[in-house]
Amino acid sequence: MTGNLLTFIVLLPLIAALIIGFVPRSNQGQARAVALIATALSLLLSIFVYAGFDQDLAGMQYTTHYEWINIAHVYQDKALTIGFDLGIDGLSLPFLLLTGIITFLAVLASKNIQHRVKEYYLWVMLLVAGLYGCFVALDLFLFFLFLELTLIPMYFLIGIWGGDRKGAVATKFLVYRGIASAFVLVAFVALAFKAADATGVISMNMVNIADAFAKASPDLITAAFKQGIFLVLLLAILIEEAFFPFHTWLPDTHEQAPAAVSMLVGGVLMKIGAYLLFRIGVGILPDAVQYFATLIALIGVINIVYAALIAMVQKDWRRLLAFSAISHMGVVLLGVAAMNEAGLQGGIFMTISSGLLSGLLFFLIGAIQERTGTTMIGALGGLSKPMPILSGFLLAAALGSLGLPGMSGFISEVLAFIGAFDAFPVLAAVGTLGIILAAVYLLWAMQRTTYGPTTAALEGVSDAKAIEYLPMIVLTALILLIGIYPSILGDLVNPTILSYVTGIGG
Structure with missing residues (x-):
């Protein structure tokens, strides 16, 4: 049973989709109940995985292996093996828990x-x-x-339930993410086939590939090959994470998508690229990451400052939050480029923190839009009087996003910049401008939204409903928990990070 927990976590939403397919169209409550139950059970199983996880081990746990495809003589007399291989370690477990929390709350x-x-x-x-x-x-x-499985649902979720420009934006999302997926596939195939030169078998298993790359001689797997493949992977990640100059799809997506879908995009979907950077980049191609470290750091700083500057002139809360998320992910790049323990830990912290903060912020802005009919900052004002609870949580989320001490954003930035200052002091110093700018645009937006006179049109709006307290309290509590007690996340990721740092001679 324990070995199949991850399988059940993945299968439950698929089974729910199948059940919903047979639900009568007239029975809307039943479809919603099935989705809530499935996401709740997957979250519960994720918590069971966390409870039984050995935090002292760096390797994979809860592994499942079923041979799926085996084709002989695919390339140079080598067989191709593809397996239904699942597993979790200190790097992927926080992402698993983040997925469980955000998806359940998004359905709610x-x-x-x-x-x-x-x-x-x-x-x-x-x-x-x-x-x-x-x-x-x-x-x-x-x-x-699984990556491809996220594309089509998102296309329809934007294209059917989005705003006025939903069709064009859904297509734009599909094109950008589809191109990124193509580069991911090229990198994956190249990694597997090159690892086969050392093992004699074309295995698609990440652990086997990482082991082959670590043990192969420089003549067998050359530095030039690693650098070339990493550049392909990096291009995919830059598109996946909406980094400049591939960023335009993200603000459009958040502007058009329903609030719950924005929670899924900002809270989880946008973290897949960062996960790839850690898992494949740092885990399999650390020499290439080090070789391009200055370039990665430069891209990170450009996105930190550029996205913050663009956020300052946004008139729509949803676009402001999109650019804020891009700025946050620039901090992740800066931390990863440092390739030291503090930088890598800060990068993971920032990725998880950004997911929680994005989920909370988009939920709150969605709740405000439901009541006021707008997310335009200039059309709001004085909401702290009719909506003190929603305004209070919005302020807390904004403070967390700008890095207030005691919240998850603060410890994430501290760790990432400690690592970055050790490796790139000048670039890190420039990157700190993003922290200052974040305080400017977030506090400006908060002041315009919640303070000042309340217009007559907004005086009668209602405050938070009972069902809305759960997402607000859970996400805020987690943001505070990581900020006050960082070890709850650090103890999970440290063994994996130490194994990466040891592997690169850190």
Whole structure:
């Protein structure tokens, strides 16, 4: 049973999608109940995995292996093996828990979906299965299938339930993410086939590939090959994470998508690229990451400062939050480029923190939009009077996003910049401008939204409903927990980070 927990976590949303397919269109409540139960059970199983996880081990746990595809004589008389391989370690477990929390709360936040409800929850369940699968798959081919599983559901979730420009934005999302997936596939195939030169078998298993790359002689797997493949992977990651100059799809997506879908995008989907950077970049190609460290750090700093500057001139809360998330992920790049323990830990902390903060912020802005009919900053004002609870949580989330001490954003930035200052003092100093700018645009937006006179149109709006307290309290509590007691996350990731640092001679 224990070995199959990860399988059940992934399969539950797929089973829910199948059940929803047979639910009558007229029974909207039943479709919603099935989705809530499935995401709740997957979250519960994720917590069981966490409870039974040995935090002293750096290797994979809860592994599942079933041979899926075996083709002889694929290339140079070598056989191709593809397996249904699942596993979890200190790197992927935080992402698994993040996925469980955000997906359950996003389904809970979907209560206002009234149009084609059955189809909505069916697509959400398929998306959730893909998200879970990306963080537990150990086989590169299986990972790619789960990654592709996230594309089509997102296309329909934006294209059917989005705003006025939903069709164009959904297509733009599909094109950008589809191109990124193509580069991911090229990198995966090249890694597997090159590792076969050392093992004699074309295995798509990440652990086997990492072991082959670590042990192979420089003549067999050259530095030039590693650098070339990493550049392909880095390009995919830059698109996946919406880094400049590939960033335009993300603000458009958040502007058009329903609030619950934005929670899924900002909270989880946007973290897949960062996970790839840690798992494949640092885990398999650390020499290449070191070789391009200055370039990676430079891209990170550009995105930290550029996204913060663009956020300052946004008039829509959703676009402001999109650029804020891009700035946060720039901090991740800066931490990874340092390739030391503090930098890598800060990068992971920032990725998880950004997921929690994005989930909370998009939930709150969605709740405000439901009541006021707008997310335009200039059309809001004085909301702290009619909506003190929502305004209070929005302030807490904004303070967490700008890095207030005692919250997850602060410890994430501290760790990432400690590592970055050790490796790139000048670039790190420039990057700190993003922290200052974040305080400017977030506090400005908060002041315009919650303080000042309340317009007559907003005086009668209602405050938080009972069902809305759960997402607000859970996400805020987790943001505070990581900020006050960072070891709850650090103890999980440290063994894996130490194994990476040891592998690069850190």
